[in-house]
Amino acid sequence: MSEPLLGVRGLGKRFDARAGRAEAFWAIRDLSFAVGERELLTIVGPSGSGKSTLLNLIAQIDRPTEGEVRFRGQLIASPTAGTLRPGWDRQFGYVTQDDTLLPWRTLLENVLFPLRVQNRLSAEMRERAAGLMHAVGLEGFERHYPHELSGGMRKRAALIRTLVYDPPVILMDEPFGALDAQTRTQLQEDLLRLWNLGRKTIVFVTHDIAEAIALGDRTLVFTRAPARVHSEHAIPLARPRDVASIYTVDGFADLHAAIRKELA
Amino acid sequence: MIVAGRVMVGVAAVVLWQVAHWALGAEWISGPADIVRRTAEIAANGELARHAAATLTEAAFGFLLGGGAGILLPFALRLSPRLTAALDPFFAAALGVPKLALAPLLILWFGIGIFSKVVFVAAVVFFFLFFNTLAGVRAIEPRLAAAVRVFGAREWTVTREIAWHTALPYVFAGLKVALPRAISAAVVGEFIAADRGLGYYINNARAMADTVGLFTGVTVVTLLVLAVDAGLERLQARSLAWRPLSRDIGV
Numbered sequence: 001m002s003e004p005l006l007g008v009r010g011l012g013k014r015f016d017a018r019a020g021r022a023e024a025f026w027a028i029r030d031l032s033f034a035v036g037e038r039e040l041l042t043i044v045g046p047s048g049s050g051k052s053t054l055l056n057l058i059a060q061i062d063r064p065t066e067g068e069v070r071f072r073g074q075l076i077a078s079p080t081a082g083t084l085r086p087g088w089d090r091q092f093g094y095v096t097q098d099d100t101l102l103p104w105r106t107l108l109e110n111v112l113f114p115l116r117v118q119n120r121l122s123a124e125m126r127e128r129a130a131g132l133m134h135a136v137g138l139e140g141f142e143r144h145y146p147h148e149l150s151g152g153m154r155k156r157a158a159l160i161r162t163l164v165y166d167p168p169v170i171l172m173d174e175p176f177g178a179l180d181a182q183t184r185t186q187l188q189e190d191l192l193r194l195w196n197l198g199r200k201t202i203v204f205v206t207h208d209i210a211e212a213i214a215l216g217d218r219t220l221v222f223t224r225a226p227a228r229v230h231s232e233h234a235i236p237l238a239r240p241r242d243v244a245s246i247y248t249v250d251g252f253a254d255l256h257a258a259i260r261k262e263l264a
Numbered sequence: 265m266i267v268a269g270r271v272m273v274g275v276a277a278v279v280l281w282q283v284a285h286w287a288l289g290a291e292w293i294s295g296p297a298d299i300v301r302r303t304a305e306i307a308a309n310g311e312l313a314r315h316a317a318a319t320l321t322e323a324a325f326g327f328l329l330g331g332g333a334g335i336l337l338p339f340a341l342r343l344s345p346r347l348t349a350a351l352d353p354f355f356a357a358a359l360g361v362p363k364l365a366l367a368p369l370l371i372l373w374f375g376i377g378i379f380s381k382v383v384f385v386a387a388v389v390f391f392f393l394f395f396n397t398l399a400g401v402r403a404i405e406p407r408l409a410a411a412v413r414v415f416g417a418r419e420w421t422v423t424r425e426i427a428w429h430t431a432l433p434y435v436f437a438g439l440k441v442a443l444p445r446a447i448s449a450a451v452v453g454e455f456i457a458a459d460r461g462l463g464y465y466i467n468n469a470r471a472m473a474d475t476v477g478l479f480t481g482v483t484v485v486t487l488l489v490l491a492v493d494a495g496l497e498r499l500q501a502r503s504l505a506w507r508p509l510s511r512d513i514g515v
Contacts, residue, residue, distance in 0.1 A: 061413075087416060102408065102425070117415045117417045
């Protein structure tokens with residue numbers, strides 16, 4: 001078997017005891033899985049099961065206590081690895097749960113910000129950004145500040161801000177968590193459409209079973225903290241999928257019931 | 265509405281002043297009319313411009329020196345939290361030194377010319393901006409910094425983009441207090457030893473029991489402070505235009 005794009009082996013993260021939290025605790029431990037090129041992997045687990053911690057370790061925002069993460073065979077995270085390199089030189093995009101748009105920048109400046117940081121702000125890239133903003137219905141709001149936009153629009157902006165610089169792997173941490181059902185479905189459809197165009201590798205974390213099934217090629221079910229992989233399900237539903245009516249597709253209900261039982 | 269209210273309060277203040285002038289007599293409180301007359305007089309003979317220019321020059325240079333250091337130092341300290349923690353008690357001690365009591369010493373060291381006043385203003389202004397900016401730099405949201413680092417941003421970008429914009433409202437809060445203090449500090453410095461400046465003018469009037477001169481000097485200083493403050497308000501409104509206005513969120 002060839003080397004997977006992303007390999008997580010024996011990963012563990014312990015948070016030390018500190019004031020207000022009596023005991024040290026392991027958010028994840030003995031966690032192993034692999035992600036293939038162009039795969040949309042979803043991870044579903046109970047709230048507080050260390051899913052965000054996992055993505056922070058892969059994105060190199062935090063350092064593991066044990067185990068390792070490899071990317072294209074290269075060791076990128078381990079307890080003894082050198083300085084953290086967030087994003088591993090633009091190889092990982094990260095769309096987080098809370099809003100990380102810069103409040104002092106307009107929507108367009110926010111979307112272009114990664115390109116500016118990377119010195120890649122060309123006419124072509126501006127056009128690409130405009131195309132993405134059009135694709136998710138944000139045109140006409142370029143000069144608005146984030147606080148002037150709805151929650152759904154901010155999420156869309158955060159999503160295309162990462163898509164625009166085209167990192168090979170995108171980590172997504174419950175990006176649509178705090179939205180109403182309708183906006184959420186809309187955004188899930190946007191994501192699938194954009195993914196279909198570019199077919200990037202995506203690791204998508206959620207606590208919503210239906211979302212995990214609707215989006216993923218494969219889903220991992222995590223245990224409670226310390227998180228490990230409890231089980232793994234291939235999702236054989238045909239693409240393109242219609243998220244709004246995914247409940248009625250053959251096989252969805254059984255899969256949903258099986259995963260719910262495992263999470264209980 | 266607001267403007268009408270301001271005019272009313274202003275008129276009431278002048279009326280009160282006039283009444284006090286009548287009640288207590290000219291040797292205690294000069295009337296508004298005397299001050300307008302005197303101001304016109306010193307404006308015409310060039311005295312006003314000479315003294316105001318001296319005071320504003322001292323305030324401006326002192327402000328640039330002390331304010332510049334007070335704003336930039338916290339950004340440098342951000343790079344080493346341990347150094348900052350180690351220096352903390354020393355900053356507090358330096359803040360505790362009564363700057364006013366230092367003024368005679370500064371004159372001894374730097375002479376009665378402009379330089380001693382510049383240093384005095386700088387010492388006063390520094391702390392207002394330093395502690396405010398430090399609080400602002402410490403208010404950075406780690407998740408914003410992490411997000412831009414994931415894009416590939418280096419420390420310099422994090423400083424310029426995140427730390428600067430986070431600290432800016434705090435810097436303005438510091439400026440709001442520091443700018444008037446810069447002018448007052450220059451005036452106080454001139455009280456002690458100077459051959460020009462509004463502080464010199466006021467002190468001279470005191471020595472000659474010239475109540476009108478005293479009141480005129482104080483009034484001119486007040487008007488200068490108001491003008492500087494209005495300029496600052498305008499700059500702040502432009503620099504912080506991105507912030508949600510309190511009237512938008514109904515607070």
